[in-house]
Each structure stands twice: as C-alpha cells, then as structure tokens.
Amino acid sequence: MGEEGVMLVRWTRAELVAVREAIELTPLFEGRADVRMTIRGVLRQNRREVVLDLPQAERLAAHLVPVDMQTAVAKVKLLRAVRDAREQGEAAVDAA
Secondary structure (H helix, E strand, O other): OOOOOEEEEEOOHHHHHHHHHHHHHOOOOOOHHHHHHHHHHHHHOOOOEEEEEHHHHHHHHHHOOOOOHHHHHHHHHHHHHHHHHHHHHHHHHHHO
C-alpha cells in the first residue's frame, strides 16, 4: 500500500460476514463504528479486500472476539496483516 498507516486485509465472504457479526458482539472501542461501516460497505460492494487504517486494525484485532472458526481465521489474517504493515513501516523508516 502506498499510503502510510493504511493496510489491506483479504477475507472471504464468510469471514467478512463473521467479522461483521462479531463486531456487533465486541465491546465498544475507539473506531468501532467506522470499522463496522467499512465492513458493511465492503459486503455491499461484493469485495473481498478491506482497507483499514493501521491503528483501527490494531484496535479491531485487540477487541475482536473469535466466536466461531470463521471469526478466528479472520482474526489471524488481520493479525498477520497488521504485523506485515508494521514491518513494512519499520523497513521504510530504516531505509530513510
């Protein structure tokens, strides 16, 4: 991703639906409404790639409760994407 602080997560439709439902069960956290609207928009547009700000993604990963297998897999994909985005950010800082 070219923009700093923005990351991409690729989820299947089943994972997106599971994340959408899990967000409804997730305790309130800063940016929850924005993440919920982003997921709904992705589902409406029939896309599979979700673009989130890195801080938003980190908060979602920290608060997302894996209530079933699809949510657990989606959380793992989110955690990996956050890790990769952090590593890319650190590599960019090191290169500068």
